[in-house]
Amino acid sequence: MEDAKLILKGKEYSLPVVEGTEHEVAVDISKLRAQSGAITLDSGYGNTGSCLSGITFIDGEKGILHYRGIPIEELATKSNFVEVSYLLIYGHLPSKKELKEFHNQLTYHSLIHEDMKKFFEGFPPTAHPMGVLSAMVASLSAFYPEINYQIDVEMNIIRLLAKLKTIAAFSYKKSIGQPYIYPKNNLGFSADLLHMLFAVPAEEYEVPKVLEEALDLLLILHADHEQNCSTSTVRMVGSSQANLFATISAGINALWGPLHGGANQQVLEMLEVIRKDGSDYQKYIDKAKDKASGFKLMGFGHRVYKNFDPRAKILKASADKVLSQLGVNDPLLDIAKNLERVALEDSFFVERKLYPNVDFYSGIIYRAMGIPTNMFTVMFALGRLPGWIAQWKEMRDDPTNRIYRPRQIYTGNIGLKYVPIDKR
Secondary structure, eight states, X not given: OOOEEEEETTEEEEEXXXXXXXXXXXXXXXXXXXXXXXXXXXXXXXXXXXXXOSSEEEETTTTEEEETTEEHHHHHHHOOXXXXXXXXXXXXXXXHHHHHHHHHHHHHTOSOOTTHHHHHHHSOTTOOHHHHHHHHHHHHHHHSOOSOHHHHHHHHHHHHHHHHXXXXXXXXXXXXXXXXXXXXXXXXXXXXXXXHHHOOTTSOOOOOHHHHHHHHHHHHHTSOOSXXXXXXXXXXXXXXXXXXXXXXXXXXXXXXXXXXXXXXXXXXXXXXXXXXXXXXXXXXXXXXXXXXXXXOOTTBSOSSOSSOOHHHHHHHHHHHHHHHHHTOOOHHHHHHHHHHHHHHHOHHHHHTTOOBOHHHHHHHHHHHHTOOGGGHHHHHHHHHHHHHHHHHHHHHTOTTOOOOOOOOOOOSOOSOOOOOGGGO
16 A cells, blocks of 8 residues: 655655554554654544554444454354453453363452452542542552562453452442442352342342343443543553553543443433423423534434444343343333334434434443442443453553653743742
């Protein structure tokens, strides 16, 4: 492929063109500043490739999502979250022996140090579980310091994967004032998490199979999503060679924002607003069509997917199954189903491809499972963890990696002189 040509102030520059395995094309401008003194300007990095990666591929126009080259539809129906985690982090599907060893390691390391319970006790009851999760993950670096990356990295990956669900469950129990429930070695990853969330001492709690399967599916579908805000944060922080725990803590904080991981929480908050207004969903459909209203239907459409979000197609079937088997009677979920029906049939939404997205259906499922709204983003972080780890590991193992250092175009004052304080 020929190089791209850039003419700047009458001078021509030759820029290499890079093509990915899925025929994505990029113009390599890494030497442009050195050659010309100019940089590119791309607010929000929406047109900038920050790295070469072999982990996740997305085609938003066609509604395609692949992990390590495998379609998400196949992984969702044939795999489980532990296997997908191994795939993302190590680059291939595990053998039966590898998967058993990986699962055993995650089970063995699921307990957290007892001294960490003192940290939980220091948080006020009103602390948001995401704030607790971020702080507790960062504190793991004090218990398991990275002395030598090559020696410590594999064990710290296992520790973080194993302990995050315990930390998440303890964060929830802290928020509702209930005793902590410890991990159970005879349960799978998703069942163990649900048991720690919903069991109480001295009472038997058997995890419903439909909930275990639904949670495992949700975690798989959230496991990675290319260079989004939190993943890019993980790469940026990790590029300084910050340890794994500090780096993932930063990713958790980036995910916390309502424009990113908090989107499914916004869906439920919107449904609550509609319920308080008499459950008149059609009124809010009409407001969404009126630009002057300023109202936006949360959970519809997607910045990346210009077609139907492939994850949403999978979750729609799961949501129907969960609601059917649990027999949930919830006015918010009734409103959600009516909004979904209108969006899939109304020409206004269909023509604009404003289909229900993954946040819409994940919010519905989490609500039906009994998970409170302020835990939605925590569940998202649990699913996204293997993707963050894979991205961090890919970057740290790349010998060409440099510390991230974006440029800027300065637009501030010039030529000002300092004025002493007594003359201001």
